Amino acid sequence: MKISVVGCGYLGAVHAASMAELGHDVVGIDVDEPKIAALRDARAPFYEPGFEELLERTLATGRLRFSTDIADAAGAAVHFVCVGTPQKRGEYAADLRYVEAAAESLLQVLQPGELVVGKSTVPVGTAARLAELVSEKAPGALLAWNPEFLREGFAVQDTLHPDRLVYGLPTGPDGATAEAMLDEVYAPIVARATPKVVTDYATAEMVKTAANSFLATKISFINAMAELCEATGADVKQLADAIGYDDRIGRKFLNAGLGFGGGCLPKDIRAFMARAGELGADQALTFLREVDNINMRRRIRMVELAREVCDGSLLGKRVAVLGAAFKPDSDDIRDSPALNVAAQLQLQGAVVRVTDPAAVENSRRLWPQLDYADSPEEAAERADAVLVLTEWRAYRELDPVVFGQIVKQKRVLDGRNALDREAWTAAGWTYRALGRRAG
Incomplete structure (x- = not known):
């Protein structure tokens, strides 16, 4: 099939390359010229394991190309909308301007029989409104909602081998037509008997936000x-x-620590609360406010713990922060708990040095007031305390004996309960972690 993907950020770029990998003829569209130039050159504009190799491979087949011109989407049978829905400034609600702009641009090329497929995470009711717009402005074209469930660090795997497919479809014969087209798009995935949920627009929209809200609640x-x-x-670990x-x-997502961040969970649960309020059902989601509050308190507590181990004062203390990305195997620093803690430590007088295997450049652009190092050893030189705030494998595997020769004081704060406490304490370190006894 010929497919267009509107929006070539994290979601869209991975989706476009993955659809080409499945054998489709794909064009990715984005207004960001530097991003498109990088993608054309097989340079990933973000860090995601396996993506750059996939990008290079699919570009070489000729089935994948990128453009800044929406006219290049003309003739595609299926158009995926993969733009961001950030939190509105000063509000909990989602900012839908990019989704609306993508839909408006597609109306310039949309023809009868073609299918617009939303993948962006949107408030319930958005798909029905966009379906009316498509029906009015492009009669004969259809709209479906097919939410994404990507985990950063596993995005390629999650796109090509998803644990389920969710189709939000119009009613009647149009729904059957849209389902058949999506089945053709995902034919190899459907053939593996991947679980498929066929439902209405509202349910499909709620699946992603409900899933993220459940995970956030568990954390x-x-x-x-x-x-x-x-x-x-x-x-707490025991x-x-x-x-x-x-x-x-189940044990997954029961790792106590610094809490969640990133571009999905925080803004999605807030948008969910905002939409519930608009629908007059705000009491159903009041618990999410406390979920959010608990999560933010973890950052404050980590700063307090750092002050405790530094003899009651951070003033002039050298603190190494290992980790800047909100999670390992990613360079995403959106709402990063690690950077938030680092900034608070600096404001309280600490001399902070931050390092991360992938996210230093992104961090330096958005948090230029912080000092950065290229390695954990450089960050920890003569440190009074070391904070492990993103659970990269490289940090989990540090040798506490060798690492102890670099620092001034052997004090480690395990913000993710990721280290081997016994090994670190045996090497002479004072070990502290949220929810665990001092070691």
Whole structure:
């Protein structure tokens, strides 16, 4: 099939290359000329394991190209909308200007029989409104909603081997037509008997925000338990292990620590609350406000813990921060807990040096007031405390004996409960982590 992908950010670029990998003829459209130039040269504009290799491979086949001109989307049977929906400045609600602009631009080329497919995370009701617009301005064209479920660090795998497909479709014969077209797009995935949920627009829109809200709730739950563990002397890691054996609960996303960040969970749960309020159902999601509050408190507590281990004052203390990205295997620093903590430490007088395997350049652009290092060893030179705030494998595998020869004081704060506490304490380090006894 001939496919267009409007929006070539993280979601769109990966989706475009993945659709070409499945054998389709794909054009990716974006107004950002430097981004398009990089993609044309097989240079990934963001860090994502495996993506640059996929990009190079699919460009070489001739099935993938990129453009800044929406006219190049003309003739595509299926048009994917993959633009961002950031949080509105000063509000909880999602900013839909990019989705609306993408839809308006597609109306210039849309023909009867073609299908517009939304993949962006949007408030419930958006798809129905856009379907009316498409029906009015491009009679005979259809709209479906097909939410994405990408995990940063696993985006290529999640696109080519998803754990489910969700189709939000119009009613009647149009729905059957749209479903058949999506099945053709995803033919190899459908052939593997991948679970498929065929539903209405509203349900499809809610699936992504409901899933993210559940994950955020689970993370904040174990962090609330960490607060109680600190008050009682209990150990949150052992607590999580014990309750995780219950298959109704499970162990995933029960790692207490600095909490969640990034471009999805924080803004999605806030947009979910905002939309519920608009619909008069705000009481249904009031618990998410506390989920958000618990998450933000973790950052404050980490700063307090750093002050505690630095003898009650951060003034003039050298602090190494290992990690800037909001999660490992990513260079995404949106709402990064690690950078938020680093900035707070600096404001309280600490001499902070930040390092990260992939996110230093992004961090330097947005947080120029911080000092950066190219390696954990450089960051930790003569440090009074070391904070591990993103659980990169390289940090988990640091040798505490060798690393201890670099620092001034052997004090480590494990912000992700990712280190081997016994190994670090055996090497003479004072070990602290949220929700765990001092070691």
